[in-house]
Amino acid sequence: MAVYTSVDDEALAAFLSDYDIGTLLSAKGIAEGVENTNYLVRTTGGTFVLTLYEQRVDPAELPFFVALMEHCADRGLKTPRPVPRRDGARLSRLCGRHAAIVTFLDGVAVRRPGPHHCAELGRGLAALHRATADFAMARPNGLGHQSWAPLFAQSRQEADSVMPGLAALVDDELDVLAARWPEGLPTGVIHADLFPDNAFFVGRALSGIIDFYFACNDILAYDLAVCLNAWCFEEDGAFNVTKARAMITAYSAMRPLSGAEIEALPILARGAALRFCLTRLHDWLRVPPNALVTPKDPKPYADRLRFHRAVRGPSDYGLDTAASGAAGRVA
Amino acid sequence: MAVYTSVDDEALAAFLSDYDIGTLLSAKGIAEGVENTNYLVRTTGGTFVLTLYEQRVDPAELPFFVALMEHCADRGLKTPRPVPRRDGARLSRLCGRHAAIVTFLDGVAVRRPGPHHCAELGRGLAALHRATADFAMARPNGLGHQSWAPLFAQSRQEADSVMPGLAALVDDELDVLAARWPEGLPTGVIHADLFPDNAFFVGRALSGIIDFYFACNDILAYDLAVCLNAWCFEEDGAFNVTKARAMITAYSAMRPLSGAEIEALPILARGAALRFCLTRLHDWLRVPPNALVTPKDPKPYADRLRFHRAVRGPSDYGLDTAASGAAGRVA
Numbered sequence: 001m002a003v004y005t006s007v008d009d010e011a012l013a014a015f016l017s018d019y020d021i022g023t024l025l026s027a028k029g030i031a032e033g034v035e036n037t038n039y040l041v042r043t044t045g046g047t048f049v050l051t052l053y054e055q056r057v058d059p060a061e062l063p064f065f066v067a068l069m070e071h072c073a074d075r076g077l078k079t080p081r082p083v084p085r086r087d088g089a090r091l092s093r094l095c096g097r098h099a100a101i102v103t104f105l106d107g108v109a110v111r112r113p114g115p116h117h118c119a120e121l122g123r124g125l126a127a128l129h130r131a132t133a134d135f136a137m138a139r140p141n142g143l144g145h146q147s148w149a150p151l152f153a154q155s156r157q158e159a160d161s162v163m164p165g166l167a168a169l170v171d172d173e174l175d176v177l178a179a180r181w182p183e184g185l186p187t188g189v190i191h192a193d194l195f196p197d198n199a200f201f202v203g204r205a206l207s208g209i210i211d212f213y214f215a216c217n218d219i220l221a222y223d224l225a226v227c228l229n230a231w232c233f234e235e236d237g238a239f240n241v242t243k244a245r246a247m248i249t250a251y252s253a254m255r256p257l258s259g260a261e262i263e264a265l266p267i268l269a270r271g272a273a274l275r276f277c278l279t280r281l282h283d284w285l286r287v288p289p290n291a292l293v294t295p296k297d298p299k300p301y302a303d304r305l306r307f308h309r310a311v312r313g314p315s316d317y318g319l320d321t322a323a324s325g326a327a328g329r330v331a
Numbered sequence: 332m333a334v335y336t337s338v339d340d341e342a343l344a345a346f347l348s349d350y351d352i353g354t355l356l357s358a359k360g361i362a363e364g365v366e367n368t369n370y371l372v373r374t375t376g377g378t379f380v381l382t383l384y385e386q387r388v389d390p391a392e393l394p395f396f397v398a399l400m401e402h403c404a405d406r407g408l409k410t411p412r413p414v415p416r417r418d419g420a421r422l423s424r425l426c427g428r429h430a431a432i433v434t435f436l437d438g439v440a441v442r443r444p445g446p447h448h449c450a451e452l453g454r455g456l457a458a459l460h461r462a463t464a465d466f467a468m469a470r471p472n473g474l475g476h477q478s479w480a481p482l483f484a485q486s487r488q489e490a491d492s493v494m495p496g497l498a499a500l501v502d503d504e505l506d507v508l509a510a511r512w513p514e515g516l517p518t519g520v521i522h523a524d525l526f527p528d529n530a531f532f533v534g535r536a537l538s539g540i541i542d543f544y545f546a547c548n549d550i551l552a553y554d555l556a557v558c559l560n561a562w563c564f565e566e567d568g569a570f571n572v573t574k575a576r577a578m579i580t581a582y583s584a585m586r587p588l589s590g591a592e593i594e595a596l597p598i599l600a601r602g603a604a605l606r607f608c609l610t611r612l613h614d615w616l617r618v619p620p621n622a623l624v625t626p627k628d629p630k631p632y633a634d635r636l637r638f639h640r641a642v643r644g645p646s647d648y649g650l651d652t653a654a655s656g657a658a659g660r661v662a
Contacts, residue, residue, distance in 0.1 A: 042437060
């Protein structure tokens with residue numbers, strides 16, 4: 001949530017002259033996005049978001065992200081549409097950074113999502129998964145399940161200083177996930193970071209999904225498991241089964257979940273909780289001096305992991321699995 | 332340039348329900364203004380800036396600032412117009428802060444103003460001084476010339492650690508200004524902080540003047556002297572007489588300067604340079620831990636002060652004073 005790079009009026013006007021979106025009216029650095037610098041730009045042609053990609057984004061991966069956003073926008077999803085330069089390029093350079101302009105999406109991020117927000121989000125996630133079925137490019141998940149053990153190795157020694165018992169918990173979980181991580185489930189392009197910060201609402205309706213910079217190819221139901229973790233726990237750590245049911249039901253109505261996907265949800269949810277616990281732990285232990293961004297606490301995701309380890313089965317997420325063989329049946 | 336207070340969607344929606352500006356479409360914390368938190372807010376009724384007043388603003392002074400903005404907007408100046416609540420109030424509360432909504436002004440701040448920007452600014456400043464002639468409220472200048480000696484006393488011992496010779500320079504200047512500060516010049520409401528950050532341009536035209544939170548009653552020509560310091564020096568510290576001439580000429584065309592005001596410009600410019608040198612020195616020596624804002628360097632204003640101490644007279648600012656008795660004649 002920071003403006004890392006300050007863009008002055010002359011550089012911005014020169015940059016915009018490569019685009020066919022009119023002349024500059026205003027540009028405000030906005031506190032949005034953790035990794036990159038974003039400006040809200042108004043021109044005589046409309047309102048846009050200018051992103052300057054900072055050091056944590058690999059330039060070689062930018063074409064994937066930009067093409068993915070365009071693909072989704074082409075299919076009617078409420079995702080930012082990259083604006084082409086006059087020469088057709090979707091990527092440019094500004095102030096020594098790679099940069100792109102995308103269309104602005106109205107909406108506000110919801111701090112305390114209710115069940116109807118979760119249902120909207122589930123529908124939007126399923127629409128994303130459907131829309132990307134024919135997306136031609138692919139990107140491996142650099143934070144996928146095989147990365148978790150080596151990632152934890154970098155923080156294991158200090159883990160208990162953050163939360164007593166965390167090292168043993170993660171050690172055990174890594175063993176379980178290595179043995180039980182599902183194979184053969186449907187895969188595709190997932191958002192992989194669809195937290196409430198990255199979803200906009202106007203009134204009760206989902207109006208936008210943003211921040212595709214973790215998008216990658218992985219198990220589709222894992223994306224849903226990420227959202228269960230991100231959207232369906234209360235601030236006090238309690239799991240809200242009503243929200244989970246609303247999300248999964250809405251998702252499944254648009255993209256029916258198979259029996260195997262439903263059965264895998266608890267283990268996928270464990271994996272998703274572990275992934276955010278580990279990346280937060282890593283960053284928590286390595287706050288750079290003069291950091292502009294406060295690191296996120298890993299402990300709530302250790303607590304979510306403990307919750308998922310204790311569930312008895314998919315029914316604990318609000319799924320009706322009593323009807324034997326009814327693949328994708330959700331109550 | 333920071334978002335000190337994070338406003339969530341529920342609090343903002345409740346806050347907006349007191350206003351008649353439609354429903355919330357988006358809200359982005361913007362990196363604008365040093366002292367307060369600002370959000371760019373879009374509603375179905377338009378685009379606005381929401382300001383939350385942080386600790387450095389005295390709540391007792393807010394009615395002055397808000398009434399001043401409204402007075403100026405009523406007279407057609409390109410200043411933010413406070414938006415009334417349904418009950419007529421221009422001030423409200425949000426997240427434990429005093430808060431106000433004002434209209435959004437297009438335009439971008441210019442990092443390297445040219446002579447035509449300086450002329451536009453001069454015209455805008457004169458228009459502001461004319462428009463406030465019938466403003467009923469008043470506010471003393473808390474950073475006026477009488478405050479400088481006690482302000483410096485708080486930093487004098489450490490001054491030379493910032494810039495060798497600074498203590499002696501300021502001591503001498505305080506003596507000179509105490510003896511020679513002009514009396515009897517026209518006074519009125521001045522902006523008092525009209526730096527390039529606080530002026531917007533669309534293309535070559537001045538499109539907005541913002542940030543009235545230092546506005547106060549003082550010598551009108553002192554405001555012009557502040558702008559000479561803020562706009563007419565190059566990044567390497569060189570004074571640009573072409574810009575100064577453009578600014579003063581444009582100002583004087585709209586509000587003719589008297590002979591006494593012209594004669595006083597050098598001493599007023601010294602005072603203005605000293606004022607910003609002293610407040611920057613004060614803040615430079617007192618950076619709070621975890622500061623969100625980088626303090627500004629006092630040294631360029633000490634250098635400006637040295638420049639003004641060396642000028643021979645108003646002609647060094649581009650004024651044609653050869654024509655004897657031609658009050659307000661500028662070349």
